[in-house]
Amino acid sequence: MTAKGSAEGGRGGGPEGGPAQEPAGGSARGPVAGSVAGPAGEGSARAGAAGGGDGDRGAGGTDGAGGDSPHGGTGGTGGPEPREPAEHRAPRRRDGYRGTGPGAITPDGCAVELYARMPVGDEPDVVERLIPRGAHILELGCGAGRVTHPLLERGYTVTAVDESPEMLERVRGARTVRSPIEELDLGTRFDAVMLASFLVHAGDPAVRRGLLATCRRHVAEGGAVLIQREPEDAHTRVPRERAVPGGGLVRIAASEPVAPGVRAVRCVYEFPGARWTQTFLSRPLTTETFEEALAEAGLVVDRYATEDRTWVLARAAH
Numbered sequence: 001m002t003a004k005g006s007a008e009g010g011r012g013g014g015p016e017g018g019p020a021q022e023p024a025g026g027s028a029r030g031p032v033a034g035s036v037a038g039p040a041g042e043g044s045a046r047a048g049a050a051g052g053g054d055g056d057r058g059a060g061g062t063d064g065a066g067g068d069s070p071h072g073g074t075g076g077t078g079g080p081e082p083r084e085p086a087e088h089r090a091p092r093r094r095d096g097y098r099g100t101g102p103g104a105i106t107p108d109g110c111a112v113e114l115y116a117r118m119p120v121g122d123e124p125d126v127v128e129r130l131i132p133r134g135a136h137i138l139e140l141g142c143g144a145g146r147v148t149h150p151l152l153e154r155g156y157t158v159t160a161v162d163e164s165p166e167m168l169e170r171v172r173g174a175r176t177v178r179s180p181i182e183e184l185d186l187g188t189r190f191d192a193v194m195l196a197s198f199l200v201h202a203g204d205p206a207v208r209r210g211l212l213a214t215c216r217r218h219v220a221e222g223g224a225v226l227i228q229r230e231p232e233d234a235h236t237r238v239p240r241e242r243a244v245p246g247g248g249l250v251r252i253a254a255s256e257p258v259a260p261g262v263r264a265v266r267c268v269y270e271f272p273g274a275r276w277t278q279t280f281l282s283r284p285l286t287t288e289t290f291e292e293a294l295a296e297a298g299l300v301v302d303r304y305a306t307e308d309r310t311w312v313l314a315r316a317a318h
Contacts, residue, residue, distance in 0.1 A: 094107045094109075096258070096264065096280070097278075097279065097281065098278070098279050099111055100276065100277045101113075101274065101275060101277065102274055102276075104164075104166040106163075106166070106167060107163065108280060109279060110143065110167075110278060111276040111278070112144060112166045112167055113276075114271075114274075115143045115144040115146060115167065117248065118244065119146075119244055119246070120147060123196060124147065124151055124154060126226075126306065126311050127151060127156075127192075128154060129305070130226060130305055130313055131156070131224060131226070133154060133156065134155055135156055135157070135191035135192055136156070136158075136159070136192075137156050137159070137191065137192045137193070138159050138161065138190040138192070138218050139151070139159065139161065139194050139196075140161050140184070140193065140194060140195045140196075140214065140215070141161065141162060141195070141196065141197055141199050142158075142160035142162050142167070142171060143164075143167050143170075144171070145170050145171035145174070147196065148160050148173075149171075149172065149173065152173045158173075158174040158175070159177060159186075159190070160174040160177070161176075161177045161178075161179060161181060162176075163178060163179060163181075164178075165178055181195075181210070181211050181214050182211055182213070183210075184214050184217075184218070185217060186218065189219060189220040189221075190220060190223060191220055191223050192219070192224045192225070193214075193215045193218050193219045193223070193224075193226070194226045195211060195212075195227045195228070196227075198228055198229065198230050199211055199228075200227050200228070200285070201229070201230055201282045201283050201284065201285060202281075202283065203262045203281030203283050204281075204283075205283070208293060209293070209296065212294060212296070212297035215227075216298045216299055216316060219316055223316075224313055224315060225299060225313075225315065225316075226312070226313060227311075227314060228310055228311055229310050229311075230282065230284065230285075231308055231310055234255070235265075235284060238252055238253075238255045239251060239252060239253050240252050246272075247271060247272045248269065248270065248271040248272075250267065250269055251267065251268040252266075253267065254266040255282075262282070263283075263284065264279055264280070265281075266279045267279075290312075295317065298316060299315065299316060300314060300315060300316075301313075301314050302315050
C-alpha cells in the first residue's frame with residue numbers, strides 16, 4: 001500500500017546500503033533492532049535511545065477498491081489454495097486507480113519518481129506534537145519515504161510499510177516491510193501507528209475496514225493511532241492547484257461521482273521536464289460515519305488534533 005496525498009516506501013543490501021526489507025507475515029516478531037520490549041504480554045515495540053497536502057493521493061488503490069482479500073487458509077483437500085506470501089506476489093493493479101507519466105506506477109496509480117520529488121509538508125510537525133520523540137512508529141503506506149526520513153531525523157524509530165517494491169527502494173534508515181496494509185500482521189505492537197494520506201477514505205468499505213483493523217491490531221496498549229482525513233472541501237473546491245518547491249505544480253483537476261458514495265479524483269502533477277497524472281477513488285466520510293468506522297474497528301477518537309480536523313488522534317477502545 002502506498003502512501004497518498006500528503007504522505008508518501010528501501011530494500012536491504014542494495015548498492016546504496018539501504019536497510020533490509022522484511023517480508024510481511026502472520027508470525028510473531030520480536031522488537032526490531034534499536035528497540036526494547038514493551039510491558040510483559042503486550043509485545044510492544046519500543047524505541048531505544050535516539051535513533052523519525054494537497055498532493056491528494058486518494059484513499060484506495062493499494063488502499064482502495066478492489067483490494068486483495070486477506071490471506072487464504074491452508075486447508076486440506078477441497079480447502080482454499082494457500083496464498084503466496086505478499087512479498088512474493090506482484091502487486092495487482094487496483095480497479096478504478098490509474099496513473100500515467102515517466103517511471104514506475106504503483107497499483108493505486110502513484111508515480112514513484114513523482115513521490116520521490118514531492119517535498120514533505122507539516123506531517124512531521126503534527127507527529128511531534130502528538131507522539132514523544134524516541135517512539136516506534138508503524139507507518140502504513142510510506143511510499144518513497146517523504147515522511148519517513150524526517151521522522152527518523154527527529155529521533156523516531158520507523159517501521160515503514162508499502163506494497164510497492166519500487167517505492168520501498170527509496171526508503172533509507174527504516175525497517176521496511178512489503179505488504180498490502182489490509183493484510184499486514186507483524187505480530188508486534190507499536191507505540192504509534194500512522195495511517196496518513198487520506199487512506200481511510202478508501203473507495204471500498206471492505207478495504208477501509210481492513211486498514212483500520214491493521215491499525216488496531218498493531219497499536220500497543222495506551223498507544224496512539226494517527227489518521228489523516230480529507231478536508232471538508234476536498235470534493236467541492238475543485239479544480240484547485242498549488243505550487244511546490246522545485247518548480248512543481250499540483251492540480252486537483254476533477255472529482256466526479258462514479259458510484260453511490262464514491263468519487264473518482266483526477267490529479268495532474270507538473271514538474272520541469274515531467275508530467276504525471278493519477279486517478280483514484282475516494283469515499284467521503286462525515287464526522288459521524290468516520291467515528292462509526294473507527295468504532296467498528298475497536299478504535300475511538302481521542303481528539304481532533306488540528307484546527308481543520310484532518311488529523312485525528314485515536315486510541316484502542318476499552
